[in-house]
Amino acid sequence: xxxxxxxxxxxxxxxxxxxxxxxxxxxxxxxxxxxxxxxxxxxxxxxxxxxxxxxxxxxxxxxxxxxxxxxxxxxxxxxxxxxxxxxxxxxxxxxxxxxxxxxxxxxxxxxxxxxxxxxxxxxxxxxxxxxxxxxxxxxxxxxxxxxxxxxxxxxxxxxxxxxxxxxxxxxxxxxxxxxxxxxxxxxxxxxxxxxxxxxxxxxxxxxxxxxxxxxxxxxxxxxxxxxxxxxxxxxxxxxxxxxxxxxxxxxxxxxxxxxxxxxxxxxxxxxxxxxxxxxxxxxxxxxxxxxxxxxxxxxxxxxxxxxxxxxxxxxxxxxxxxxxxxxxxxxxxxxxxxxxxxxxxxxxxxxxxxxxxx
Amino acid sequence: xxxxxxxxxxxxxxxxxxxxxxxxxxxxxxxxxxxxxxxxxxxxxxxxxxxxxxxxxxxxxxxxxxxxxxxxxxxxxxxxxxxxxxxxxxxxxxxxxxxxxxxxxxxxxxxxxxxxxxxxxxxxxxxxxxxxxxxxxxxxxxxxxxxxxxxxxxxxxxxxxxxxxxxxxxxxxxxxxxxxxxxxxxxxxxxxxxxxxxxxxxxxxxxxxxxxxxxxxxxxxxxxxxxxxxxxxxxxxxxxxxxxxxxxxxxxxxxxxxxxxxxxxxxxxxxxxxxxxxxxxxxxxxxxxxxxxxxxxxxxxxxxxxxxxxxxxxxxxxxxxxxxxxxxxxxxxxxxxxxxxxxxxxxxxxxxxxxxxxxxxxxxxxxxxxxxxxxxxxxxxxxxxxxxxxxxxxxxxxxxxxxxxxxxxxxxxxxxxxxxxxxxxxxxxxxxxxxxxxxxxxxxxxxxxxxxxxxxxxxxxxxxxxxxxxxxxxxxxxxxxxxxxxxxxxxxxxxxxxxxxxxxxxxxxxxxxxxxxxxxxxxxx
Numbered sequence: 001x002x003x004x005x006x007x008x009x010x011x012x013x014x015x016x017x018x019x020x021x022x023x024x025x026x027x028x029x030x031x032x033x034x035x036x037x038x039x040x041x042x043x044x045x046x047x048x049x050x051x052x053x054x055x056x057x058x059x060x061x062x063x064x065x066x067x068x069x070x071x072x073x074x075x076x077x078x079x080x081x082x083x084x085x086x087x088x089x090x091x092x093x094x095x096x097x098x099x100x101x102x103x104x105x106x107x108x109x110x111x112x113x114x115x116x117x118x119x120x121x122x123x124x125x126x127x128x129x130x131x132x133x134x135x136x137x138x139x140x141x142x143x144x145x146x147x148x149x150x151x152x153x154x155x156x157x158x159x160x161x162x163x164x165x166x167x168x169x170x171x172x173x174x175x176x177x178x179x180x181x182x183x184x185x186x187x188x189x190x191x192x193x194x195x196x197x198x199x200x201x202x203x204x205x206x207x208x209x210x211x212x213x214x215x216x217x218x219x220x221x222x223x224x225x226x227x228x229x230x231x232x233x234x235x236x237x238x239x240x241x242x243x244x245x246x247x248x249x250x251x252x253x254x255x256x257x258x259x260x261x262x263x264x265x266x267x268x269x270x271x272x273x274x275x276x277x278x279x280x281x282x283x284x285x286x287x288x289x290x291x292x293x294x295x296x297x298x299x300x301x302x303x304x305x306x307x308x309x310x311x312x313x314x315x316x317x318x319x320x321x322x323x324x325x326x327x328x329x330x331x332x333x334x335x336x337x338x339x340x341x342x343x344x345x346x347x348x349x350x351x352x353x354x355x356x357x358x
Numbered sequence: 359x360x361x362x363x364x365x366x367x368x369x370x371x372x373x374x375x376x377x378x379x380x381x382x383x384x385x386x387x388x389x390x391x392x393x394x395x396x397x398x399x400x401x402x403x404x405x406x407x408x409x410x411x412x413x414x415x416x417x418x419x420x421x422x423x424x425x426x427x428x429x430x431x432x433x434x435x436x437x438x439x440x441x442x443x444x445x446x447x448x449x450x451x452x453x454x455x456x457x458x459x460x461x462x463x464x465x466x467x468x469x470x471x472x473x474x475x476x477x478x479x480x481x482x483x484x485x486x487x488x489x490x491x492x493x494x495x496x497x498x499x500x501x502x503x504x505x506x507x508x509x510x511x512x513x514x515x516x517x518x519x520x521x522x523x524x525x526x527x528x529x530x531x532x533x534x535x536x537x538x539x540x541x542x543x544x545x546x547x548x549x550x551x552x553x554x555x556x557x558x559x560x561x562x563x564x565x566x567x568x569x570x571x572x573x574x575x576x577x578x579x580x581x582x583x584x585x586x587x588x589x590x591x592x593x594x595x596x597x598x599x600x601x602x603x604x605x606x607x608x609x610x611x612x613x614x615x616x617x618x619x620x621x622x623x624x625x626x627x628x629x630x631x632x633x634x635x636x637x638x639x640x641x642x643x644x645x646x647x648x649x650x651x652x653x654x655x656x657x658x659x660x661x662x663x664x665x666x667x668x669x670x671x672x673x674x675x676x677x678x679x680x681x682x683x684x685x686x687x688x689x690x691x692x693x694x695x696x697x698x699x700x701x702x703x704x705x706x707x708x709x710x711x712x713x714x715x716x717x718x719x720x721x722x723x724x725x726x727x728x729x730x731x732x733x734x735x736x737x738x739x740x741x742x743x744x745x746x747x748x749x750x751x752x753x754x755x756x757x758x759x760x761x762x763x764x765x766x767x768x769x770x771x772x773x774x775x776x777x778x779x780x781x782x783x784x785x786x787x788x789x790x791x792x793x794x795x796x797x798x799x800x801x802x803x804x805x806x807x808x809x810x811x812x813x814x815x816x817x818x819x820x821x822x823x824x825x826x827x828x829x830x831x832x833x834x835x836x837x838x839x840x841x842x843x844x845x846x847x848x849x850x851x852x853x854x855x856x857x858x859x860x861x862x863x864x865x866x867x868x869x870x871x872x873x874x875x876x877x878x879x880x881x882x883x
Contacts, residue, residue: 004849005564008849008853011853012853012856012857015857016857016860016861019857019861020861020864023865122871149871150871151364151870153364154870154871159864160869160870161870161871163864163865163866163867163870164868164870166816166865166866167814167816167817
C-alpha cells in the first residue's frame with residue numbers, strides 16, 4: 001500500500017514536471033513577429049568562438065554594425081552581443097559570459113547605456129535575460145536588472161512569468177516550440193528600408209547630466225575584466241541622432257577614456273568622414289542605421305581596428321573562409337528578400353526572417 | 359508575507375521540514391519561533407503590539423486563575439465554619455478581584471485596538487461635524503490585530519468564567535495568540551479547542567500531509583483562479599460608479615459575492631490546510647453559506663468563529679447584565695409581555711451588529727452594513743408568524759423550488775448589503791443600489807458591456823468553470839468530507855484530480871506580473 005502510494009506520488013510529480021516543462025516552452029514568447037530582438041541573445045551560443053572582435057551594447061550596436069562587412073572588407077571575424085535597451089550591467093555580465101566561451105582580440109562597447117543607473121523595464125530585461133544560458137553571469141545580471149515588481153524566481157522558472165499567455169497561444173507557439181529560424185547576421189539585425197531624418201533633435205535640458213555611480217561601477221568592471229584578460233576595450237558612441245547625446249555626457253566619457261587609456265570613438269562627430277547620409281542610411285529617422293549605413297560604418301570602424309590592433313585577415317584560411325561564406329550567403333539572401341519585399345509590398349513584411357505568407 | 363507569495367511558500371516548506379526533523383517535544387517551540395518570524399516580516403516593530411497583548415492577557419488570566427484557585431481552596435478549608443451568607447460575600451469579593459483583572463486587561467487591549475484602528479475615523483467625524491482641522495494620526499495597523507485581540511480576549515473571558523484554567527506557560531500562550539497560519543485572517547480559535555493539537559507532539563502522518571496539501575491547493579485555486587481574476591472586474595466596476603450603474607450594480611453584487619467567498623474561504627482553506635500539515639486542527643469557519651435560506655442561517659454559516667465569538671462574548675453578557683435585566687423588566691411593564699421581552703434581545707442584537715460592523719473596518723460603510731444586517735434580522739423575526747401562515751396556507755415548505763427561491767433571495771439580499779464593502783461611502787452605495795431600479799440598461803450586458811471590465815472571454819470562461827467546480831465541491835460536501843470521498847476513489851482518478859488542480863492553479867492563477875494580485879480581503883480587518 002505504502003509502496004503503491006509512493007509510486008503514484010512520484011508519477012504525479014514527474015507528470016507535473018513534464019507538463020510544466022512543456023508548457024513553459026509553449027508559453028515563452030517566440031519573438032517571430034517583428035520583435036525579433038528577443039532572440040538576439042540565444043543565437044550567439046551556436047556561433048560562439050573564433051571571433052576577433054566582440055561588440056557589446058544596445059540597439060546602437062546590433063543595428064549599426066555589420067560583421068559580414070567587416071569580414072568581406074578586412075577578413076575580421078566578429079559578433080555583436082547586443083539586445084534592446086541593454087543596460088550596462090547586462091552588457092558587463094554578457095561580456096563576462098562571452099569570455100567563458102572565447103577570448104576576442106578587441107572588445108567594443110557602445111556607451112549610450114551609461115545614461116541609465118537603475119533597472120528600467122521588465123520587457124527589455126526579459127529579452128536580454130530569458131535566453132541567456134544558465135551561469136553565475138546570468139544570475140548576477142538578473143539580480144542587477146530586476147525592477148521592483150519582478151521576482152528572481154520567475155527567471156529561474158519563466159513559466160511563472162508567462163503562464164498568463166495561456167489564452168494568447170497561437171499556431172506560431174507550436175510551430176516554433178522546438179526550433180527557431182535564423183534571423184541575425186552575427187548578432188546584426190538587418191533592415192534595408194529607408195526612412196530619412198526629417199528633424200534633428202533639440203537638447204532637452206536635464207536636471208542632472210552626471211552619469212550614475214552604478215553605471216560607472218560597471219564600466220570600471222568592464223575595464224578591469226578586459227585588462228585581466230588582456231583584451232583592449234574600445235568605447236564607441238554610435239552615430240544615432242536619437243536619443244540626444246549631450247555634450248556633458250561626451251565630456252565624461254572622453255575624460256574616462258583618457259584616464260583609463262582607452263580608445264574612444266564618437267561616430268556622431270565623424271558622420272561626414274564615415275559617409276553617412278541620413279537621407280538614405282537610416283530606416284527610422286535617425287535612431288538606427290539601415291544596411292547601407294551599417295555597412296559604411298563597419299567599413300570605417302574595421303579600418304581603425306585593423307590599423308590599431310593589427311587584426312589578422314582570415315580570408316585566406318580555408319576553414320574559416322568556408323564557414324563565413326555560408327554566413328555571407330545567408331546575408332545576401334536576406335538582403336535580396338528584403339528588397340523584394342520592399343518592391344512587392346512597399347514595406348518590409350517579414351524582415352527576411354521568415355518568408356512572407358502567400 | 360502573503361500566503362500566495364513565493365516567500366511564504368519557501369517559509370512554509372522550511373517550517374515543514376524543520377517541524378518533522380526537530381524532537382517532538384520541541385515542535386511547538388518551532389511553531390512559535392516561526393510564527394514570530396512570520397509576524398516580524400510584516401514589520402519588526404509590530405512585534406511590540408502582539409507581545410503586549412500576549413503578556414498582558416497571559417498575566418491577567420494567570421492572576422484570575424490564581425484567585426479562583428485561592429477561592430476554591432479557602433472555601434474547601436472553611437467549608438464547615440462559613441455560613442451561606444459568608445460564602446456569598448467571600449465569593450463576591452473574589453469575583454470583584456477577578457473582574458478587576460479581566461476589565462483592566464480588556465480595556466488595555468481593546469483600547470489599544472481602538473486607538474490604532476479608530477482614531478482617524480473619530481478625527482474625520484469630528485472634522486466633518488465641527489469643521490475642525492485635526493490632523494490624522496495615520497497609525498500603521500499591526501498585522502491581524504483584530505483577530506489576535508479577539509482571540510486573546512475570548513480566552514481571557516473563558517478563564518474569567520472558569521471554563522478552564524489559565525495557561526501557565528507564557529511561551530505556549532504566545533503560540534496560541536500568534537500561530538502563523540491563523541494570525542492574519544482567523545479563524546478566531548477558542549483556546550480549549552486549539553490547545554490540544556497545538557502543543558501536542560505530532561508524527562509525520564500521510565493523511566495529515568495529504569489532506570492538508572489538498573486543502574491548501576483548493577484554497578489557492580479559489581483565491582488565484584477565481585477571486586483574483588474577479589477582482590479585476592470588480593475594481594473596474596466600482597472605480598467608475600457614474601459609468602457603471604443599473605445592471606452593472608447587479609454585476610457588482612454578483613461578482614463581489616463570488617469574489618469575497620472565493621477569497622475568504624480560499625484563505626481559510628489555506629489556513630486550515632497549513633495547520634493540518636503540522637497536525638493542528640483548526641475550527642471550520644464556513645458551512646456552505648450561499649445555501650442559506652435566510653439571513654440568520656447565513657450568519658450561522660458564514661465566518662462562523664466570528665459569529666460565535668460575538669454571540670458568546672458580547673450578546674450573552676449584554677443580555678444578562680444587570681442594567682439589561684432592569685430594562686427588560688421595565689419594557690415588559692411599559693410595552694406588555696409580548697413586545698417588552700423583545701426589547702432587550704433586539705438591543706443586544708443591535709449592539710452586536712454595531713460592533714461587528716465596527717470590527718470589520720473604521721468607516722460608516724461598515725457600521726451601516728452592520729446595522730442593515732441587524733434590521734433585516736429583526737424584520738425577518740418580526741415577520742416570522744406571517745411566513746409561517748404563508749407556508750401553511752400554500753404548503754411550500756420543503757419544496758425544491760421554494761428552497762431555491764429562499765436561497766436566491768438570501769444570496770441577493772446579502773449581496774446588496776455587502777456592496778457597502780466596495781463603494782467609497784454610504785450615500786454612493788445606496789445610490790448605486792437604487793440605480794438598479796431606475797437605470798434601464800440591461801441591454802448593455804449583451805452589447806459588449808462586460809467585455810470592458812478588464813476581463814477577456816477566456817477569463818469569463820475560466821470563471822464560469824471555476825465557479826461550477828466550486829459549486830460542485832460545495833454540493834458534494836453536504837454529505838461528508840470531499841477529501842474522504844476523493845480518497846475512496848481509485849488511485850488514477852484521485853491523482854488525476856490532484857494533477858488537474860495543481861496545473862490549473864499554476865496555469866490559470868492570476869499571479870505574477872500582468873496581474874494585480876491582491877492581498878486577502880480579510881487581512882485588512
